[in-house]
Amino acid sequence: xxxxxxxxxxxxxxxxxxxxxxxxxxxxxxxxxxxxxxxxxxxxxxxxxxxxxxxxxxxxxxxxxxxxxxxxxxxxxxxxxxxxxxxxxxxxxxxxxxxxxxxxxxxxxxxxxxxxxxxxxxxxxxxxxxxxxxxxxxxxxxxxxxxxxxxxxxxxxxxxxxxxxxxxxxxxxxxxxxxxxxxxxxxxxxxxxxxxxxxxxxxxxxxxxxxxxxxxxxxxxxxxxxx
Numbered sequence: 001x002x003x004x005x006x007x008x009x010x011x012x013x014x015x016x017x018x019x020x021x022x023x024x025x026x027x028x029x030x031x032x033x034x035x036x037x038x039x040x041x042x043x044x045x046x047x048x049x050x051x052x053x054x055x056x057x058x059x060x061x062x063x064x065x066x067x068x069x070x071x072x073x074x075x076x077x078x079x080x081x082x083x084x085x086x087x088x089x090x091x092x093x094x095x096x097x098x099x100x101x102x103x104x105x106x107x108x109x110x111x112x113x114x115x116x117x118x119x120x121x122x123x124x125x126x127x128x129x130x131x132x133x134x135x136x137x138x139x140x141x142x143x144x145x146x147x148x149x150x151x152x153x154x155x156x157x158x159x160x161x162x163x164x165x166x167x168x169x170x171x172x173x174x175x176x177x178x179x180x181x182x183x184x185x186x187x188x189x190x191x192x193x194x195x196x197x198x199x200x201x202x203x204x205x206x207x208x209x210x211x212x213x214x215x216x217x218x219x220x221x222x223x224x225x226x227x
Contacts, residue, residue: 004030004116007048009064011036012055015078019052022105030116037064045071049119050112054078054100065092074115078108146202149195156195160188 010016016034023029033048037060051068054077061084068075069092077088080100088097096115098108163185166173173181 004050004119005033005048006030006112007033007035007043007051009035009037009051009053009068010055011057011060015055018105019108022109026109026113045073048073050115051075052078052108052112062091065095069095074119076108076112076115078104145198149198153192153195156188156192160185160192163188 008016008019020032020034023032030049033043035043037056051071051073053064053068053075056064065075065077065088075092075095076098077095078098078100079085079088082099085097085099088095096111098104098111163181166181167178167185
């Protein structure tokens with residue numbers, strides 16, 4: 001998440017100007033998208049990280065907040081009406097509420113910044129989880145290949161040996177059959193080389209693991225000695 005994006009939904013143009021204007025004094029300014037309650041229902045939830053709603057027409061309040069809550073994104077509702085605070089809290093408990101009291105814009109920027117930090121952390125955690133899942137799948141495939149290499153090697157040895165025996169009898173094969181058996185032998189040799197590479201990689205990784213264990217042990221001993 002290089003630059004956070006904030007969707008502001010309001011029927012009060014002054015509120016939208018006040019929020020975006022206050023943010024200009026911050027070191028990091030998010031990208032803003034401004035919408036009124038009339039057009040906000042066509043939004044794409046993947047285009048913003050936080051929605052700020054306030055100054056909505058009474059008739060549109062429930063429709064907008066219901067749609068915002070359904071996205072699963074972070075939503076911050078601002079109002080100066082105490083009755084709305086309780087109403088929104090009861091109907092949409094996942095929506096954060098901020099009263100428009102003294103210095104409310106400073107509080108808004110602070111709260112929104114904390115929310116965006118949490119969103120950024122969640123995005124990073126999800127990315128690492130996906131990468132970890134991919135690595136686990138690759139590791140599982142690698143372990144399976146290492147476990148099966150002996151079985152595959154024995155099978156290839158059988159195929160290679162029989163093809164060599166057939167090629168030792170030049171008069172018993174037609175030119176076409178001989179060419180096909182030579183292809184089988186050559187491909188078997190190629191597969192054998194690949195399996196040998198698996199064995200070499202396993203030995204190399206074992207050496208790396210042992211070296212890492214030695215280095216970690218030495219660091220642990222040095223840390224204990226320095227206490």
